[in-house]
Amino acid sequence: MELVDQSNSPRDIDIEFRGVTKRFEDVVAVDDISLSVERGAFFSFLGPSGCGKTTSLRLIAGFDQPTQGEVFIGGSSVVGIPSHKRPVNMVFQHYALFPHMDVAENIGYGLRQRNPKPAKQEVSKRVDETLELVRLGGYGKRRVWELSGGQQQRVALARALINHPTCLLLDEPLAALDRKLRREMQIELQTLQREVGITFILVTHDQEEALSMSDRICIMRDGHIVQSGSPRELYDEPINRYVADFVGKSNFFGGEVVETNDSCVTVKFDSGQVLTGKQPKQAPGLANGSKASIAVRPEMISIKSADETDTNSSIAIKGRVMNRIFLGEHSEYLVATEGYGDVMVLSPKSIEHSSRIFTPDDRVSISWRPDAALVLGDT
Amino acid sequence: MGAGSKPNQWLTVALLTPTSIWFLFLLILPLIVILVFSFGERAAVGGYAGGFTFEQYGNLPSRLKAFQNTMLIAPLGTLLSLIVAYPLAYYLALRVSRRFKLLLLVLVIVPFWTSLLVRTYAWIFILGGRGIPTLLEFIGIEGVRLINTPGAVLVGIVYGYLPLMVFPIFVSLEKLDKSLLEASSDLGGSPFKTFMQITLPLSMPGIATGCMLVFILLMGEFLIPAFLGGGKVFFIGNALVDLFLQSRNWPFGAAVSVTLVVIMLITVSLYMRMMMRSKTGRDESLM
Numbered sequence: 001m002e003l004v005d006q007s008n009s010p011r012d013i014d015i016e017f018r019g020v021t022k023r024f025e026d027v028v029a030v031d032d033i034s035l036s037v038e039r040g041a042f043f044s045f046l047g048p049s050g051c052g053k054t055t056s057l058r059l060i061a062g063f064d065q066p067t068q069g070e071v072f073i074g075g076s077s078v079v080g081i082p083s084h085k086r087p088v089n090m091v092f093q094h095y096a097l098f099p100h101m102d103v104a105e106n107i108g109y110g111l112r113q114r115n116p117k118p119a120k121q122e123v124s125k126r127v128d129e130t131l132e133l134v135r136l137g138g139y140g141k142r143r144v145w146e147l148s149g150g151q152q153q154r155v156a157l158a159r160a161l162i163n164h165p166t167c168l169l170l171d172e173p174l175a176a177l178d179r180k181l182r183r184e185m186q187i188e189l190q191t192l193q194r195e196v197g198i199t200f201i202l203v204t205h206d207q208e209e210a211l212s213m214s215d216r217i218c219i220m221r222d223g224h225i226v227q228s229g230s231p232r233e234l235y236d237e238p239i240n241r242y243v244a245d246f247v248g249k250s251n252f253f254g255g256e257v258v259e260t261n262d263s264c265v266t267v268k269f270d271s272g273q274v275l276t277g278k279q280p281k282q283a284p285g286l287a288n289g290s291k292a293s294i295a296v297r298p299e300m301i302s303i304k305s306a307d308e309t310d311t312n313s314s315i316a317i318k319g320r321v322m323n324r325i326f327l328g329e330h331s332e333y334l335v336a337t338e339g340y341g342d343v344m345v346l347s348p349k350s351i352e353h354s355s356r357i358f359t360p361d362d363r364v365s366i367s368w369r370p371d372a373a374l375v376l377g378d379t
Numbered sequence: 380m381g382a383g384s385k386p387n388q389w390l391t392v393a394l395l396t397p398t399s400i401w402f403l404f405l406l407i408l409p410l411i412v413i414l415v416f417s418f419g420e421r422a423a424v425g426g427y428a429g430g431f432t433f434e435q436y437g438n439l440p441s442r443l444k445a446f447q448n449t450m451l452i453a454p455l456g457t458l459l460s461l462i463v464a465y466p467l468a469y470y471l472a473l474r475v476s477r478r479f480k481l482l483l484l485v486l487v488i489v490p491f492w493t494s495l496l497v498r499t500y501a502w503i504f505i506l507g508g509r510g511i512p513t514l515l516e517f518i519g520i521e522g523v524r525l526i527n528t529p530g531a532v533l534v535g536i537v538y539g540y541l542p543l544m545v546f547p548i549f550v551s552l553e554k555l556d557k558s559l560l561e562a563s564s565d566l567g568g569s570p571f572k573t574f575m576q577i578t579l580p581l582s583m584p585g586i587a588t589g590c591m592l593v594f595i596l597l598m599g600e601f602l603i604p605a606f607l608g609g610g611k612v613f614f615i616g617n618a619l620v621d622l623f624l625q626s627r628n629w630p631f632g633a634a635v636s637v638t639l640v641v642i643m644l645i646t647v648s649l650y651m652r653m654m655m656r657s658k659t660g661r662d663e664s665l666m
Contacts, residue, residue, distance in 0.1 A: 063561050083564040084573075096562035100580050109576075113567035163566065 012039040013075065014167055014199040015060055020069035022055050029055040031223035032069070037167075037201060037216070042193050044202040044210040046246070047220035053203045056220075057169050060201065062086045074166050084113070089160035090169040094176060095152050097144040103155055104140035107131065110163040130158040133192070150181045157192070167199040174209060186213055207247050211235070219243055227282070237280035241376045244295045251301070251343050253294040254378070257286045265375040267294050271339040275315070277373030284377065291378050298346035300372035303333055305356060306363035315370070319343065321362045333358065335366055410640070416633035425627025435634035442635055445618040448604070450642075452529060452612070453597040456536035460593050461586065463537050464544035468585070469578075471545070472552035484549075487542050495539055499606045502538065506531050506607065527609030535603040540596065544589040551585025552578070587654045591647070598643055615639050 015037040022030040030052040037043045045053035058064045059071050062083030070077045078086055089110070097106050107130055108123045118126075131137050134154040139147070144155060153173060160168055173189070174182045190213055193200045204210050210217050211231040218228040219242075227239045231247075238244035241252060255269040263279045265286060275294045279286065286292050306318060319337035333345040345366055358364055417435055422428040439446075471483055490498060504510050506525040515523050525531050555578065563573040601616030608617075615635060622632030 061561075061565055063564075083561070084567050084569055088565075090562070090565045092558050092562055094556075094558065096556065096558040098559060098562070098577060109563070109568075110566035113569075113572060159566065 013037070014039040014041070014073070015043075015201065016072040017056070017059075018070045018072070020056075020059060020066045020071060022052075022059060022064060023067040028223050030059070030066075033223075033225055034069075035218060035225060035228065037199060039166075039199055040197055042190070042200045042202070042213055042215045044204060044214040044217045045220060046204055046207060046210040046217050048205055048246075050222075051220040052223040053205075053220050054171060057090070057171055057201065057203045060086075060088060060167070061090050061169055062088075087165055088167045088169055089163050089165040090171060091153075091156045091160050091173045093172045095156040097152060097155055097159070099145060101144070102140065103131070103136070103142045103144060103147070106144060106155055107140075107158045107162055109159060126162055130162040133161065133195070134158045149177050150185065153177065153185060157189075161192075161196060165198065167201060168193075170200060170202045172204055173202070174204075175206075182209070189213060211247065217247075219246060229282075237282060238295070238374070238376065239280055239283040241293050241295065241378050244374065244376055249298050249344065249346075250295045251298060252376075253296075253340055255292065255294070257288050257290050257292050257375075260286060260288060265292065267292050267375060269339065273339045275340075275373060276370065277375040278371060279375050286375065286377055293376050293378060295374045295376050296343075296368055296372055298332070298344040299330075299348070301343065301345045301366050301368050302351075303335070303345045303347055303358065304365050304367070305358075306365050308365065316365050316367045317343070318363070318365055321358045321360050321364055323360060324358060331357070333364075335364060337366070413633045413636050416630050417637045419630040419633075421628045421630055425629070427629045435631045436638075438631055439634065439638060442615075442618050445613055445615045445635075446638075446642075448529075448612060449598060449614045449616075452532060452536070452604075452614070453594060453600070456533055456540070456597050457590050457594045459533055459537050460540050460544040461590060464541055464589065465548055465586070467541075468545045468548035468552055472549050472555075473557075487545055491542060495602060499535055499539065499603055502531075502535050503606055506534065526607065527611050529608070529612050531607040532604050532612045535607040536597060536600070539603060540593045543592045543596070547588035547592070548582060548585040551582045551588075555581050583654075591650065595643065595647065598639065 013036045017033050017035045020030055020033045021028065033052075033056065045056055047053050055064060059066055060073070062078065062081060062085075066079065070079050072078065073086060073088060098109065101109070104124070104127045108127045111118055111123045111126060127140060128137070131140060134157050136151060136154050136158065139151070139155075144152060147155065153176075156173070170189075174185050177185060186209060189200070202210070202214065211234075214231060216228060217231055217234055219226045219234065221242060227234060227243050229237075234243060234247045238247060244250045245252070253267070253269060253275060255267040255275075257265055258268045258274065259266040263281075264276060265279055266274050266276045268274045277294045277296075317337045317340055319335040319340075321333055322336050322342065323334040325332040329349055331347045331349070333347060335343045335345055337343055343366060416427050418431050418433070420428045420430045420432060420434070467487075471480060471487075475483060503526065508526070511525060512523045515521070559577055559581070560573055563577045564570070568576065599616050600614055601620055604612050604614045604617055605620075608614075618635055619632055622628050622635065
């Protein structure tokens with residue numbers, strides 16, 4: 001497969017939504033969404049089921065038409081254009097391979113629909129090339145249902161990529177694969193995307209999948225975009241509790257804002273205790289008296305024996321170890337604290353090696369650097 | 380089934396016994412009787428007299444017309460039923476919203492709650508002199524005769540056998556993975572191409588089953604030709620009714636029956652072989 005010229009200006013927009021709403025009878029699946037995806041990006045829609053991510057993908061593919069607003073592909077509006085006339089291709093969740101055709105016939109399907117139909121040798125040459133691309137050389141004559149899940153996945157990819165779409169749509173492509181295979185396919189998809197250089201738009205409910213593969217992620221809830229940004233931005237600077245909860249793990253301490261000073265916010269809890277954290281840059285301001293949570297990532301918390309004192313941090317919360325789960329490279333502790341509830345702590349093995357390993361009922365002290373705590377609004 | 384597991388064996392025997400008895404007494408024995416009769420002679424007062432002669436088979440050409448009619452109209456009726464049933468099944472399976480689907484399916488079955496006899500009788504009036512021909516006279520088309528023609532028999536066949544054709548096709552279209560149609564469209568297939576390349580091939584099992592059901596039953600049909608063919612368009616079934624019940628020539632009737640069974644065996648096994656050869660998917664079944 002020829003490589004697409006990489007010299008496209010980085011600001012080229014491939015897919016754009018302008019005020020797109022999709023209503024199904026009385027359900028609003030997508031509610032007034034505007035977004036743009038740069039050419040050559042690996043973009044993900046991330047959210048729980050029913051958040052509107054699959055509908056967004058189907059609006060690009062042309063299986064559904066927006067109730068309001070416009071979808072643009074490569075700068076021109078595609079409203080009213082049926083799916084078979086759009087320059088995008090999709091990899092379906094359960095692959096949707098044609099059961100009455102062999103692998104080569106499946107992959108060549110898109111080429112055979114063209115007008116005029118390309119010559120047989122041309123089709124079979126392109127099919128062979130594409131089979132090589134997805135590392136399935138020699139599998140052309142196999143029946144699709146004889147293949148393993150991972151192989152079917154590759155056939156689905158090849159069937160879409162052979163058409164040189166401007167944009168490849170992937171609907172939960174790895175959901176049906178087992179964990180190890182999923183890891184492999186994630187890496188393979190990234191490599192493939194760099195190789196063919198086209199825009200990939202992925203829909204997933206798996207935050208790990210989205211974080212590991214995408215350049216940009218759009219987090220959705222109830223048909224709205226909650227936040228979009230690079231994986232790093234979403235992880236380090238979530239604009240609210242929902243995003244922080246969805247992307248990675250977090251400890252949340254819920255209370256009321258009592259003092260705001262620049263980006264430094266103090267939150268008071270029901271127990272009377274207070275904690276301070278900083279607000280992420282993009283987050284909306286928090287007024288005194290509003291509900292907010294202090295969020296601390298488990299890996300940002302260090303755990304020490306109760307009698308050791310941490311000189312580096314101002315916070316030191318006493319607690320008792322409830323549980324320890326050994327996760328290989330990490331240990332996950334659940335600590336019951338005085339006044340802050342249960343706290344999850346992720347302690348890397350490299351640190352455990354030098355210090356103690358705690359067991360249930362050990363008295364411990366947990367702490368974090370002041371900038372590790374984020375203050376987040378609840379919505 | 381484990382060879383040593385006695386309780387299992389008893390269960391198998393218990394479950395298979397009724398079927399075996401049914402097959403033996405209602406299928407195998409009657410067929411043997413018919414076969415024996417077909418080599419016999421007609422008793423003077425009618426019925427069967429023993430003997431061994433090929434005379435009955437030699438007489439078969441005298442009923443050639445019945446064979447010709449059946450062999451022509453049964454496949455034609457099957458084809459017409461398919462042409463009428465497919466769009467209906469397609470509409471029911473893929474176009475109707477879930478809310479109306481059940482209602483429309485019930486409407487397809489409702490006529491079956493009345494005897495085919497009564498319903499076919501109704502067609503005598505519809506196609507008869509005071510039915511459609513009278514209506515046509517109002518708009519100036521005169522001299523149209525519908526009843527007692529092969530056309531009338533075909534109309535009756537399509538009407539009577541439609542549900543048998545609709546349901547298998549409906550089921551195969553209903554279980555068709557709709558994302559395959561989207562995939563075809565996504566890959567550039569126009570709606571017509573998608574139908575020809577995806578929908579039609581994948582509904583072949585339903586088509587095969589429907590055609591088989593209708594064809595087999597049509598080969599033995601006698602009610603519709605008797606009512607709507609008016610003695611002019613008669614099937615083998617009508618010949619059999621005549622031979623067994625009216626002229627009481629049992630041996631000749633038996634010979635006609637045996638010939639019909641042989642024709643059916645040959646046709647159906649050829650058909651099965653053809654379908655098996657084109658069978659492609661893993662979970663496609665014919666019946």
